[in-house]
Amino acid sequence: MQISLSGRTVLVTGGGSGIGKAVAAAVVEAGGNAMLMGRNADKLAAAAEEIGGSVRYEPGDVTTEDEVARTVAAAAAWTGRLDGVVHCAGGSETIGPIAQLDSEAWRRSVDLNINGTFYVLKHASREMVRGGGGSFVGISSIAASNTHRWFGAYGVSKAGLDHMMQLAADELGPSLVRVNSLRPGLIRTDLVAAIFMSPEVSGDYAAATPLPRPGEAEDVANAAVFLLSDAASYITGQLINVDGGMMLRRGPDFSAMLEPVFGADGLRGVVPD
Numbered sequence: 001m002q003i004s005l006s007g008r009t010v011l012v013t014g015g016g017s018g019i020g021k022a023v024a025a026a027v028v029e030a031g032g033n034a035m036l037m038g039r040n041a042d043k044l045a046a047a048a049e050e051i052g053g054s055v056r057y058e059p060g061d062v063t064t065e066d067e068v069a070r071t072v073a074a075a076a077a078w079t080g081r082l083d084g085v086v087h088c089a090g091g092s093e094t095i096g097p098i099a100q101l102d103s104e105a106w107r108r109s110v111d112l113n114i115n116g117t118f119y120v121l122k123h124a125s126r127e128m129v130r131g132g133g134g135s136f137v138g139i140s141s142i143a144a145s146n147t148h149r150w151f152g153a154y155g156v157s158k159a160g161l162d163h164m165m166q167l168a169a170d171e172l173g174p175s176l177v178r179v180n181s182l183r184p185g186l187i188r189t190d191l192v193a194a195i196f197m198s199p200e201v202s203g204d205y206a207a208a209t210p211l212p213r214p215g216e217a218e219d220v221a222n223a224a225v226f227l228l229s230d231a232a233s234y235i236t237g238q239l240i241n242v243d244g245g246m247m248l249r250r251g252p253d254f255s256a257m258l259e260p261v262f263g264a265d266g267l268r269g270v271v272p273d
Contacts, residue, residue: 003229005032005084010228011075012036013062013120014088016043018189019139021051022217023086026225028053035075037062038089062089062116065123072123082127084135084228087120090161091191094152095254097262099269106153113157114164121168125177133176135228138165139220142185142243148251150258150267158183162239169237178236180227185243186252187215200256208252210245 010027014020015036024034028051036044036057044057058074060067076082090113093105117138128134140162142148143155162181169179186192186205195201196214205214223242226232241247259267266272 003030003225003231005030005225005228007031007033007079008083008228009033009035009075009079009081010084010086011072011082011120011124012086012088013116014038014090014139015057016040016047018088018191019184019187019217019220020086020088021047022221023088023224024055025051026218026221027086027228028055030225030229032083032228033079035071035078037071062087062120063111065119068116068119069123072120072127076127076131081131082124082134083131084128084137085120085124086137086139086224086228087117088139089116089120090139090158092152092154092157094154096150096152096258097266097269098150098152099271100262100266101152109153110157110160113153114160117161117164121164121179125168125172128177129172129175134178135232136165136168136177136179137224137227138162138179138181139224140165140181140183140239142183142241142246143251144183145239145241145247146249146251148254150254165239166237173236178227178232180232180236181239182220182223182227183239183241183243183247184220185209185215185241185246187217187220189217194257198257201252201254204253204256205246208246208249209243210248213244215242215244 016038041059144158
């Protein structure tokens with residue numbers, strides 16, 4: 001089986017670093033055209049230069065619908081159609097006991113992971129339907145299915161992303177637009193550097209993961225390229241774990257990092273007077 005994206009144009013949100021950059025590089029390596037979207041123009045430019053080949057970028061914030069619409073239009077105009085999307089943009093400003101989370105940070109995190117996903121899906125699906133089909137891949141998280149204590153809005157909003165992908169797959173299937181979700185486990189990127197610096201937390205991740213190594217961004221990128229390709233032409237509405245088997249066990253224990261900040265009582269919901 002040969003995986004090819006020859007001549008296809010794929011929009012990659014969050015394309016300036018981490019998983020997004022690895023996905024864009026894999027798209028280009030498979031013969032496709034990668035349009036990067038992200039908030040930091042300098043990061044996008046550096047990523048595009050590093051990847052090389054058929055890659056362009058458009059700065060934009062996925063939480064601003066007009067910027068999403070503009071970037072989707074630019075991606076489609078590049079080659080005359082939009083064939084796929086890998087939506088990597090996401091994150092969270094909330095970590096800590098739910099009784100002490102900042103409500104505005106919660107709102108911003110939900111806005112990013114839920115509304116941002118909706119805007120990209122809304123506008124990209126229009127282009128793919130017009131073009132006769134396509135593939136949308138949402139990057140979720142193992143935290144959507146396995147409880148990650150003290151992760152705040154992240155797992156909650158990624159669970160919402162998963163449901164959105166399945167809803168869209170059901171609606172858009174008749175137009176040959178496939179929609180799937182990837183759930184990474186612990187992937188070695190700059191965003192999780194603190195985890196690898198903590199022997200207790202990284203060790204607990206290892207204990208909760210059957211395969212004896214952390215994931216790499218390329219592991220997620222390989223799965224994404226498969227879902228974008230014709231090799232996955234009969235796959236839609238799926239929530240696919242790229243987690244080394246972590247979904248078979250449990251979420252990680254972050255108490256070693258968070259108990260010094262919130263205290264043992266704080267982690268069980270006690271709010272200081």
